[in-house]
Amino acid sequence: MRIAIASGKGGTGKTTVVANLAVHLKNSKHSVAVADCDVEEPNLHLFLNPHLDIEKTAVVPIPEVDNELCTGDDCGLCAQLCRFKSLILMAGEVMVFPELCHGCGLCTLACPEKAITEGSRAIGVVRSGKANCIPFTEGEMKIGEAMAPPLIEEVKAASPQCDIELIDCPPGTSCPVIKALDGVDFAVLVTEPTPFGLHDLDLAVLTLRQLRIPFGVVINRDGMGNSCVHDYLNREKITLLGAIPHSLKAAQAYSKGLLHVGNVEGFDDHYAKLWENIQQSIGEARS
Amino acid sequence: MSPSMNTKTIKEIVVISGKGGTGKTSVTAALASLGPQKVLADCDVDAADLHLVLAPKNIRTEDFVAGERAFINTDSCVDCGLCLEHCRYGAVSEDFQIIPENCEGCGVCAFVCPEDAAVMLPRTCGVWHVAETRFGSMVHARLGIAEENSGKLVTTVRKTARELAEAQGASLILTDGPPGIGCPVIASLGGANLAIAVAEPTTSALHDLKRVFGLTKHFDIPLMVIINKSGINEETAKVIRDYCKDNGVEVAGTLPYDKAFTQAQINAMSVVEYDPEGRGKDLAAIWERIQTRLNQQDQ
Numbered sequence: 001m002r003i004a005i006a007s008g009k010g011g012t013g014k015t016t017v018v019a020n021l022a023v024h025l026k027n028s029k030h031s032v033a034v035a036d037c038d039v040e041e042p043n044l045h046l047f048l049n050p051h052l053d054i055e056k057t058a059v060v061p062i063p064e065v066d067n068e069l070c071t072g073d074d075c076g077l078c079a080q081l082c083r084f085k086s087l088i089l090m091a092g093e094v095m096v097f098p099e100l101c102h103g104c105g106l107c108t109l110a111c112p113e114k115a116i117t118e119g120s121r122a123i124g125v126v127r128s129g130k131a132n133c134i135p136f137t138e139g140e141m142k143i144g145e146a147m148a149p150p151l152i153e154e155v156k157a158a159s160p161q162c163d164i165e166l167i168d169c170p171p172g173t174s175c176p177v178i179k180a181l182d183g184v185d186f187a188v189l190v191t192e193p194t195p196f197g198l199h200d201l202d203l204a205v206l207t208l209r210q211l212r213i214p215f216g217v218v219i220n221r222d223g224m225g226n227s228c229v230h231d232y233l234n235r236e237k238i239t240l241l242g243a244i245p246h247s248l249k250a251a252q253a254y255s256k257g258l259l260h261v262g263n264v265e266g267f268d269d270h271y272a273k274l275w276e277n278i279q280q281s282i283g284e285a286r287s
Numbered sequence: 288m289s290p291s292m293n294t295k296t297i298k299e300i301v302v303i304s305g306k307g308g309t310g311k312t313s314v315t316a317a318l319a320s321l322g323p324q325k326v327l328a329d330c331d332v333d334a335a336d337l338h339l340v341l342a343p344k345n346i347r348t349e350d351f352v353a354g355e356r357a358f359i360n361t362d363s364c365v366d367c368g369l370c371l372e373h374c375r376y377g378a379v380s381e382d383f384q385i386i387p388e389n390c391e392g393c394g395v396c397a398f399v400c401p402e403d404a405a406v407m408l409p410r411t412c413g414v415w416h417v418a419e420t421r422f423g424s425m426v427h428a429r430l431g432i433a434e435e436n437s438g439k440l441v442t443t444v445r446k447t448a449r450e451l452a453e454a455q456g457a458s459l460i461l462t463d464g465p466p467g468i469g470c471p472v473i474a475s476l477g478g479a480n481l482a483i484a485v486a487e488p489t490t491s492a493l494h495d496l497k498r499v500f501g502l503t504k505h506f507d508i509p510l511m512v513i514i515n516k517s518g519i520n521e522e523t524a525k526v527i528r529d530y531c532k533d534n535g536v537e538v539a540g541t542l543p544y545d546k547a548f549t550q551a552q553i554n555a556m557s558v559v560e561y562d563p564e565g566r567g568k569d570l571a572a573i574w575e576r577i578q579t580r581l582n583q584q585d586q
Contacts, residue, residue, distance in 0.1 A: 008334045010307010010466035015491065040467035041305050041498060043491040083354060083394055104375055104393030143501040146438065146470040171307045171466050172333035174430055174437045178388050182377070195552050196312065200334040206432045211388065226553050248519075251544075255520035257490035 002165045003278070004184040004213075008200030010171035012190045013220035013244070014038075016254060017274075018168040019047035020261045024271040025164060026134050027261075033162035034131070037180040038170040039124060039139035039151045046257045050131035050138075058139065058154045059120035060147070062098040063087060063107045069115035070094055078107035078116060103150065124151045126158050135160045149179040156180075173207045181208075186282050187215040188241060194225035198232055205238065214285035216241035218274060239281050242274035297452045298581050299445075299460040299479045301330070301508075305495030307466035309487045310515040313548050315463040316340040316557040317566075319422040321574040325459035327425040328448040330441045330475040332413065335427055337463045340555055343418030343425045351415055351428065351443060353436040354392040355407040357385045364404040370396035388433040412436045415444060417451065424451050441465075441474035468502045481581060482508045483539065487516045488523035496527065500534060511539040511580060513573060518544035537580065540573035542566065 005018045018034055025032040036044035045052070063078070063086070072092040079089040086101040087094055098121050108116045124141040139155040141148055148170065159165060169180040181187065187208055191201040201217065208215045216239035219229055224246035233240050244250075250264050260267035302315045315337060319327055329337040357378065359370065364383055371379040374396055378389035385396075396405040412435060415428035426448045428440050448460050462479070465471040476482060482503050486496045496512070503510040512531050517524040524541065531538050551561035559567040 009336070010304075010334075012308060038467075040469045040472075041491075041495040043306070043494060046490045046494060081394060081398065083392055102391055102393060104391060104395050105373070106393055106395045106398055109373065109395065110398060141469065143468060143498060144473070144505040146473050148467075148469045172437075173432060174333045174471075175435055176469065178433050182389075192308075194549055195339050195555070196336040199336055199339055203334055203432065210432050225549050251519050254491075255487075255489040255523055 001163065001186070001282070002167060002184040004167040004169050004181050004187045005190060006169040006177060006181065006187050006204060007171060007190045008173055008204035009191065009197055012192050012197060014190050015043045015047065015168055016220070016260065017188065017190050017218060018044060018166050020259055020267070020271050021275060022048065022134055022166055023259055023261050024268070024275060026132070031163040032166065033135035033160055034137070034166045034168065035155050035159040036138035036168045037152045037155050038168055039141040039148050039155065040170060042138045042140055044168050045136070045138060047259055048131035048134065048136060050129050050136035052127040052129035052136065054128040056126045056158070057122050058124050058126050058151045059122050060101070060150045061103040061105065061118040062101045062121045063096050063116045064119040065094045065096060066115045066117070067093060069113045071113055075112065077110050077112065081106055081110050099146065102147070123147065126151070126154050128158055135162060148176040152176060152179045173203045177207065178211070181211060181213060184213060186278070186285065187213050188278060189215055189217045190220050191217060191229055192221050192224065193219055193227070193229045195228060197225070198228045201229065202232070205236070214282070216278065216281045219243045221246040241277040241281060242270060244270050296458055297449065297460060298458060298481070299462065300481045300483060300577065301462040301464045301475050301479045302483045302485060303464040303472060303475070303499060304466060304485045305468060305499040306492045309485045309492055310548065311485050312336045312340070312463055313552065313558060314485050314513060314515065315461060317559045317570040318574060319461055320557045320559040321571060322578065323459055324455070324457045325423050325461050326448045326452040326455065326457050327420065327423060328444050328460060328462040329425070329427040330444055330462050330471065331465040332428045332430045332437050332440045332444065332471065333465060335429060338427055340552065340557055341420040341422065341425060342555060343416070343420045343427060345416040345418045347417040349415055350411050351413040351440050352409050353412050353439045354410050355394065356387060356390050356392050356410040357396050358406055358408050359383055359385055359396070360404045360406065363402045365402050367401060369399040369401065370405050373399050392435065413440055415440065415447070417447060423457065424455065426451065438470040438474035441471050445475070468498050472502065473506070476503065476506055476508050479508055480584060481577070482510045483513060483577065484510060485513045485515050486527055488514060488520040488527060490523065493523060493527055493530070497530070500536065509584070511537050511577065513539050514541040516544040517541045537576070539576045540569060542569055
């Protein structure tokens with residue numbers, strides 16, 4: 001079963017929930033794996049300290065033009081068809097701009113001279129290993145690289161099958177999140193009880209409803225702001241999976257890269273309760 | 288002053304962070320209430336929040352149409368399966384319908400379809416607005432749910448903000464950037480005069496700040512850092528200061544961990560408005576340092 005931990009707004013506590021839930025599940029003898037799909041800013045490793053012994057370069061396909069076969073000005077079909085302006089006809093020759101390429105393969109398919117083959121371009125790395133017996137997979141996008149979704153797909157493909165797979169999603173509601181959410185059975189949305197938290201939670205809720213993924217909400221740092229998120233959940237009849245209290249001790253533990261489970265008094269119970277509620281919510285979604 | 292002359296004097300500051308939730312929008316709103324006449328731009332088009340503080344009154348609204356999306360006409364489809372076979376994005380279902388949130392708009396399906404059943408249609412990916420706020424004009428946007436092209440929408444927001452600044456003779460564009468280091472961040476940064484990274488003293492934020500620093504270096508954008516919520520961990524705040532010093536990055540200022548930021552947000556105010564004598568003074572000092580840095584760039 002794949003469970004995504006997502007949020008519209010960044011910094012609400014997605015990674016905190018993934019790390020603590022994973023350790024809680026392992027401690028209660030579940031088979032659990034984690035995948036950090038926030039490939040722009042992967043942070044899960046800072047909390048779980050995995051030993052990552054496998055590293056693989058992630059690549060995307062890019063066109064390579066054989067100028068011997070290309071008829072240049074006489075054709076120009078590839079440049080005409082490419083929606084991403086990755087191929088341009090210039091001074092009778094096709095020029096490729098690899099960083100604009102989305103790897104769709106249309107130019108290769110369309111070239112009447114079979115002058116275009118596919119090479120590859122590195123966009124980042126996928127690392128795998130174990131964090132205290134928990135299978136751990138993460139992606140790290142190259143700096144200056146724009147396209148996260150292909151790397152996210154590779155991270156998910158590399159994550160081993162377990163009874164429970166927790167996916168740490170990137171923030172937002174656009175393509176990287178959609179890719180991270182693809183094929184998950186349930187989503188846990190993490191928010192904070194503030195106007196910004198509520199506004200972005202609403203966007204995340206709209207996204208999950210559109211994708212038809214069952215979900216519930218965790219309010220992190222409950223008590224720091226106002227009651228707007230609680231009111232919203234009541235109004236929208238959305239399941240509140242858990243409320244993790246606002247606590248300076250918890251913030252300090254987090255700042256050092258420490259887990260809440262086992263380190264902050266009372267927090268073990270919050271995660272135990274959270275997991276109970278997630279299970280119940282998944283059960284209800286299935287029936 | 289002619290518009291072309293003014294173009295040279297417009298400065299563009301982009302507030303970023305790498306990690307989300309460090310306080311980009313609170314800092315942007317605070318800086319918005321300081322300094323010279325400016326145009327504001329919210330480039331966090333996925334999850335824009337600046338409008339919650341600035342209460343913009345929209346005076347112009349435009350659909351954001353970018354790229355295309357495939358559509359399969361079931362009447363002429365003969366179930367040959369070529370589209371499904373060639374689509375690399377999982378955007379064609381087993382019964383040959385387009386799954387819109389997966390469609391990249393590449394046109395492969397339309398190219399391979401022998402019956403012209405797959406066609407490419409223009410795609411409305413969101414909406415953008417020109418608005419008035421109490422701190423000046425503002426350009427903001429909302430990417431459609433599960434939509435593509437956030438980078439292009441960011442480019443549209445920035446371009447519109449620049450046109451407004453030129454028309455108004457404003458000397459500054461202040462931009463609230465997205466989290467991360469990917470497509471929308473790159474689109475927010477290109478050609479800006481200064482990036483300001485808001486960092487909190489946590490292991491995660493430090494890790495992400497290093498990647499942001501790499502990104503600004505890669506695109507050759509000057510960087511300043513604001514350390515926010517320093518009270519959470521003074522030790523890590525010092526590590527960030529040392530990191531900045533070692534890498535020649537100027538720290539524009541340090542802000543304490545203070546409830547005033549949340550309270551300001553709840554009251555739809557900038558922290559400068561909410562707490563003028565406390566955090567307001569800190570932000571004013573930060574603005575002075577930013578201003579000095581911008582002036583140095585002219586020399």
